[in-house]
Amino acid sequence: xxxxxxxxxxxxxxxxxxxxxxxxxxxxxxxxxxxxxxxxxxxxxxxxxxxxxxxxxxxxxxxxxxxxxxxxxxxxxxxxxxxxxxxxxxxxxxxxxxxxxxxxxxxxxxxxxxxxxxxxxxxxxxxxxxxxxxxxxxxxxxxxxxxxxxxxxxxxxxxxxxxxxxxxxxxxxxxxxxxxxxxxxxxxxxxxxxxxxxxxxxxxxxxxxxxxxxxxxxxxxxxxxxxxxxxxxxxxxxxxxxxxxxxxxxxxxxxxxxxxxxxxxxxxxxxxxxxxxxxxxxxxxxxxxxxxxxxxxxxxxxxxxxxxxxxxxxxxxxxxxxxxxxxxxxxxxxxxxxxxxxxxxxxxxxxxxxxxxxxxxxxxxxxxxxxxxxxxxxxxxxxxxxxxxxxxxxx
Amino acid sequence: xxxxxxxxxxxxxxxxxxxxxxxxxxxxxxxxxxxxxxxxxxxxxxxxxxxxxxxxxxxxxxxxxxxxxxxxxxxxxxxxxxxxxxxxxxxxxxxxxxxxxxxxxxxxxxxxxxxxxxxxxxxxxxxxxxxxxxxxxxxxxxxxxxxxxxxxxxxxxxxxxxxxxxxxxxxxxxxxxxxxxxxxxxxxxxxxxxxxxxxxxxxxxxxxxxxxxxxxxxxxxxxxxxxxxxxxxxxxxxxxxxxxxxxxxxxxxxxxxxxxxxxxxxxxxxxxxxxxxxxxxxxxxxxxxxxxxxxxxxxxxxxxxxxxxxxxxxxxxxxxxxxxxxxxxxxxxxxxxxxxxxxxxxxxxxxxxxxxxxxxxxxxxxxxxxxxxxxxxxxxxxxxxxxxxxxxxxx
Numbered sequence: 001x002x003x004x005x006x007x008x009x010x011x012x013x014x015x016x017x018x019x020x021x022x023x024x025x026x027x028x029x030x031x032x033x034x035x036x037x038x039x040x041x042x043x044x045x046x047x048x049x050x051x052x053x054x055x056x057x058x059x060x061x062x063x064x065x066x067x068x069x070x071x072x073x074x075x076x077x078x079x080x081x082x083x084x085x086x087x088x089x090x091x092x093x094x095x096x097x098x099x100x101x102x103x104x105x106x107x108x109x110x111x112x113x114x115x116x117x118x119x120x121x122x123x124x125x126x127x128x129x130x131x132x133x134x135x136x137x138x139x140x141x142x143x144x145x146x147x148x149x150x151x152x153x154x155x156x157x158x159x160x161x162x163x164x165x166x167x168x169x170x171x172x173x174x175x176x177x178x179x180x181x182x183x184x185x186x187x188x189x190x191x192x193x194x195x196x197x198x199x200x201x202x203x204x205x206x207x208x209x210x211x212x213x214x215x216x217x218x219x220x221x222x223x224x225x226x227x228x229x230x231x232x233x234x235x236x237x238x239x240x241x242x243x244x245x246x247x248x249x250x251x252x253x254x255x256x257x258x259x260x261x262x263x264x265x266x267x268x269x270x271x272x273x274x275x276x277x278x279x280x281x282x283x284x285x286x287x288x289x290x291x292x293x294x295x296x297x298x299x300x301x302x303x304x305x306x307x308x309x310x311x312x313x314x315x316x317x318x319x320x321x322x323x324x325x326x327x328x329x330x331x332x333x334x335x336x337x338x339x340x341x342x343x344x345x346x347x348x349x350x351x352x353x354x355x356x357x358x359x360x361x362x363x364x365x366x367x368x369x370x371x372x373x374x375x376x377x378x379x380x381x382x383x384x385x386x387x388x389x390x391x392x393x394x395x
Numbered sequence: 396x397x398x399x400x401x402x403x404x405x406x407x408x409x410x411x412x413x414x415x416x417x418x419x420x421x422x423x424x425x426x427x428x429x430x431x432x433x434x435x436x437x438x439x440x441x442x443x444x445x446x447x448x449x450x451x452x453x454x455x456x457x458x459x460x461x462x463x464x465x466x467x468x469x470x471x472x473x474x475x476x477x478x479x480x481x482x483x484x485x486x487x488x489x490x491x492x493x494x495x496x497x498x499x500x501x502x503x504x505x506x507x508x509x510x511x512x513x514x515x516x517x518x519x520x521x522x523x524x525x526x527x528x529x530x531x532x533x534x535x536x537x538x539x540x541x542x543x544x545x546x547x548x549x550x551x552x553x554x555x556x557x558x559x560x561x562x563x564x565x566x567x568x569x570x571x572x573x574x575x576x577x578x579x580x581x582x583x584x585x586x587x588x589x590x591x592x593x594x595x596x597x598x599x600x601x602x603x604x605x606x607x608x609x610x611x612x613x614x615x616x617x618x619x620x621x622x623x624x625x626x627x628x629x630x631x632x633x634x635x636x637x638x639x640x641x642x643x644x645x646x647x648x649x650x651x652x653x654x655x656x657x658x659x660x661x662x663x664x665x666x667x668x669x670x671x672x673x674x675x676x677x678x679x680x681x682x683x684x685x686x687x688x689x690x691x692x693x694x695x696x697x698x699x700x701x702x703x704x705x706x707x708x709x710x711x712x713x714x715x716x717x718x719x720x721x722x723x724x725x726x727x728x729x730x731x732x733x734x735x736x737x738x739x740x741x742x743x744x745x746x747x748x749x750x751x752x753x754x755x756x757x758x759x760x761x762x763x764x765x766x767x768x769x770x771x772x773x774x775x776x777x778x779x780x781x782x783x784x785x786x787x788x789x790x
Contacts, residue, residue, distance in 0.1 A: 001495040002493060024627065046635070054454060057522060057526045058521060058522065059447075059449060059477070059522040059523045060477055060522075060528070060640065060772070060773055060776055061521075062475075062525050062532075062637075062774040062777075063477075063637055063638075063640045063773065064525065064526075064640045066640075067637075067639050067640045067644075068640075069640070072637050072638065072639055072640075073636045073637050073652065074637060075485065075634075075635025075657070075779075076476075076635070076637050076777070077475065077476045077477070077483040077487075077635075077637050077639060078474070078475040078779070079472050079473070079474050080457075080472065080473040080474070080475065081457070081471075081472045081473065082454070082455055082458075084518065089674075091472070092472075092474075092487065092490070094494075095490035095491055095493075095494045095496065096488070096490055098490075098494035098495070099396060099489075099493035099494035099495075099498070100493070100494075101462045101493070123619050125454075127452060127453065127454040127455075127741075128454045128455050131453050131454070131459075145779040146505045165685075181495075183731050190646065213760060215689040222529060229546065232521075238440070238496075240470025240471070240472075241468045241469065241470050242457075242461050242462075242466075242467050242469060242470060242471050243458075243467065243468060244456055244462055244467055245455065245458045245459045245461075245462045245463075245503075246462070249462075254639050256467055257468065259565050261468055262470070265470075283737075294785055323689065367468055377422070377455075378455055378458065381455055381458040382455075382457075382458065382471070382472070384470075
């Protein structure tokens with residue numbers, strides 16, 4: 001099978017982006033990726049668009065985005081995997097190149113969540129799960145889902161509110177240094193503890209925001225990548241799994257089984273030992289839609305033993321210089337979480353880190369040349385784990 | 396690159412299927428496909444779900460469908476390419492196998508359009524295109540879009556209302572013989588001509604209906620397919636293209652440029668001469684969302700010269716025994732058009748035709764062992780053309 005490399009990356013400012021429409025927002029990211037790869041739209045042979053868009057008037061976002069970006073008449077599809085839709089877009093473009101169908105493909109993730117009023121967006125997100133049992137009958141919204149995880153985790157392992165706070169403080173610390181982040185300001189533990197309760201124990205400052213934004217990557221086959229760039233970042237492997245639509249069927253609320261399974265798959269293909277996974281990576285992007293999710297991610301990715309993820313946070317081991325730097329672009333918490341774009345944004349951040357192109361104050365030391373992205377859709381309904389490397393994989 | 400074969404097919408009764416919910420509907424098709432391949436859900440390594448679902452309460456249809464079918468925790472995504480979403484699902488599963496990521500994948504297309512009241516469904520479909528310019532400002536709904544094509548075609552080439560009627564009559568003729576069809580009754584030219592006008596010149600009997608239904612195919616790599624079945628149907632090639640989001644930017648209303656481009660791609664990869672394309676195929680499934688669309692498809696696929704597609708209809712050359720049998724399962728017109736399922740339904744119909752498993756009165760003579768599916772999303776915003784063969788392609 002063919003090797004596939006990232007040869008261009010693009011990223012918009014995340015935040016309230018009602019200054020543009022959906023296609024203009026996507027184009028900001030696509031244009032940057034094309035310029036980085038020194039390519040024209042006509043060079044792209046296929047493109048995938050990650051977009052959930054339940055809040056959007058546009059029924060065919062891939063088409064509207066594609067035409068505005070000059071990608072029409074190239075083939076396309078829109079993909080959705082809830083909050084992992086960006087990773088689904090990456091997967092679709094990856095498979096198109098890896099399979100030999102095309103040599104150059106673009107994956108763009110875009111979401112303009114402020115197209116609808118916030119209460120409507122919160123309702124639509126709340127339907128992610130089993131509509132009938134959870135939303136309609138129990139009235140669960142998204143913070144409620146993750147609050148169940150947080151209380152279960154804290155009860156079982158003894159994590160404290162302050163441990164969750166450490167995640168928020170770290171991600172705001174790095175968000176303050178990322179010009180693309182929605183929230184570019186640091187927060188203190190006092191501010192965290194005093195922030196408004198949303199769903200116990202999750203406070204406003206545990207929660208990722210409603211965000212507009214886009215990110216894009218251009219992928220190429222090995223032969224083509226070599227001609228275009230001398231700094232390809234290879235996609236080494238990808239794991240993908242799903243979880244029950246119904247939270248009442250889960251056996252355990254203290255981790256995300258689908259994320260664990262996706263990590264196992266990705267690690268196996270890349271010959272990475274789960275127990276020592278953190279030693280392989282220079283940087284990780286994980287899905288901190290709520291602070292508890294980042295702690296569970298540490299364990300599902302093998303960065304900490306079961307029940308010890310919160311200690312990594314407490315000991316500040318996921319800052320730059322610690323055991324493994326995690327979400328040093330601000331994460332979903334501070335960078336923002338435009339749900340169709342987040343997975344692609346993770347790929348962009350890791351690529352730029354591995355090439356020493358990260359924003360000032362956020363650059364990690366690159367030793368092994370490897371990074372990992374962990375993107376969850378719903379509350380573990382979807383999980384995608386992708387491994388990136390500056391070193392060419394053996395095929 | 397690896398060869399990919401269809402090793403199992405499933406298809407529900409199309410029509411008003413509010414007797415079941417979305418996941419039960421999908422399962423009807425998945426179960427049949429699993430039984431045909433003699434596989435269990437656990438054998439499926441990856442699955443894609445084609446679903447538009449704007450009318451649905453479920454935000455994560457792939458997850459709900461996957462869990463009900465016992466496919467959880469396998470990886471998945473939902474794909475959307477408007478009325479070509481079924482072909483997008485086929486593509487995603489095809490790429491997953493062809494790329495070597497998995498050996499066995501399932502593609503299911505499902506749509507339950509009667510979840511919402513018809514006027515709301517008509518509004519949502521009408522947004523397919525450029526929402527702002529076409530729907531919001533000009534009030535174009537879907538029959539209106541295709542009426543523009545029909546009037547342009549008739550004016551340029553001299554086709555008559557009765558030529559459109561021939562398409563409807565043929566597709567109802569075969570629909571009457573397909574137990575899965577929504578409309579299992581023949582119609583006469585008189586009934587056609589007297590049917591209610593929807594958008595001149597398109598009448599009610601020119602129009603595909605609002606439909607619920609599901610279809611599934613199981614794909615496998617060559618090595619695995621050989622172990623499972625002695626009658627694989629190979630996917631020889633697939634072409635995919637997109638068209639302008641804005642009809643006012645089209646240079647020509649008498650054909651669907653994206654479909655023509657997708658056919659060119661698919662034919663090139665399969666070494667098929669466009670001018671003689673009809674000679675290669677024993678059967679074709681084309682996207683007759685309105686009768687005019689089938690006539691344009693004849694030309695975009697090379698079954699007739701430009702401006703002569705309507706003559707194929709007039710001369711009844713697309714019945715069994717004619718130049719090339721088209722939509723002999725009833726097509727979108729009579730079989731029905733559950734938009735997420737249609738592309739997969741086409742693959743099911745062709746597979747069963749090539750294996751002499753079509754419904755009584757609809758079986759074509761299989762000479763070359765090849766068929767082609769033409770699936771259009773929006774009004775040519777998306778197009779997927781897929782070629783199937785009983786003969787193993789050379790890789």
